[in-house]
Amino acid sequence: MHLLKLGFVVPEVVKKGLTTEEDIEAIKEWRKDKWPQLTEEQIAIFLIACNNCQELTKYTIESNIRIKNSGPNLFTDRNFNNENLRKISQVMTFSVMPDRYQDTLILVISMNDFNYKNYCQEAHFKLYFMVIDSIAYDNPPREAIIIVDAKGVSLMHITTIRMNLLKLHSEYFDRGLPLACREVHFINCSYALTCCFNVTKPFIRSDKLQKIHFHHGTRNDTIPETLSIPKKYLPKEYGGELKSVRYYHNRTMDKLVQMQQYFDLEEQQRS
Structure with missing residues (x-):
């Protein structure tokens, strides 16, 4: 058995009613002659x-492995000591909220530095997918709500976009993501963001598109009003009762550092 371990064991998620041992055994049997072998927790x-x-599940597993192997720039050398990852962690915030709303995890993504010269699309996507892995690492949620604050995104940011990376990102979100997205909400939307999203739409299935919502305006406190999420689950920048997005971003980055062995072993598993 591969040495890769996660921060939970199967009986914990079975007890919560998130999955069953029968389903795990069925997928395990299906994969017994396939590469790479997955642990029961990964399944x-x-x-x-x-x-x-x-x-x-079978389709998502195969898509996940195929997409990761076709995009090594996003899925190899996932090490927070990487200079580009450290830099993008200062430009952007990826804030995992500590409590779950209706068994749903909330992730808030925002721009901390509006200077397009400091933005790196490849590092952004790489770090984002590392955060997604960290969400499921020790306590997989039933689903997630992702809130993206587009404040600060300009047409100059769009000029840095590489289409091959945008397509890879969209395909992974659509077919290979190891996380169920209940909704994705873009707030403080701009013309630049709309243009960028229109480019990605052909790569996303219609059922996933229905989960993506855009909210125009400049008032940061529109999150509770638009999404009807109680304030106790949101950071203070958006009218919530929790600490700042920067505080939870730092906690999320610390977790990535602690998960380095996992990232290394997961890459070895696929090599």
Whole structure:
């Protein structure tokens, strides 16, 4: 058995009713002659992300592996000591909220530095997918709500976009993500962001598109009003009762550092 371990064990998620041992065994049997071999906990994460639909789980696992192997620039050398990752962690914030709303995790993403010269698309996507892995690492949620604050995104940011990376990102979100997205909300939207999203739409299935919502305006406190999420689950910048997005971003980055062995072993598993 591969040495890769996660921060939870199967009986914990089975007890919570997130998946079943029967479903895990079925996927394990299906993969017994396939490469790479996955641990039972990895299988559980995919089952939870696919609402325990075995056929969708099989499709998502195969897509996940294929996309990761076709995009080494996003899925190899996932080390927070990487200079580009450290830099983008100062330019952007990836804030995992500490408490779950209706068994749903909330992730808030925002820009901390509006200077397009400091933005790196490749590092952004790489760090984002590392954060997604960290969400499922020790306590897989049933689903997630992702809130993206587009304040500060300009047309100059769009000029730095590489289409091949945008397509890879969209394909991974659409087909290989080990996390069920209940909703994705873009707030403080601009013309630049709309243009960027229109480019990605052809790569995203219609059922996933229905989960993506855009909210125009400049008032940061529109999150509670628009999404109807109680204030106790949101950071103070958006009218919530929690600490700042920067505080939870730092906690998230610390977790990535602690997960370095996992990232190394997961890459070895696929090599």
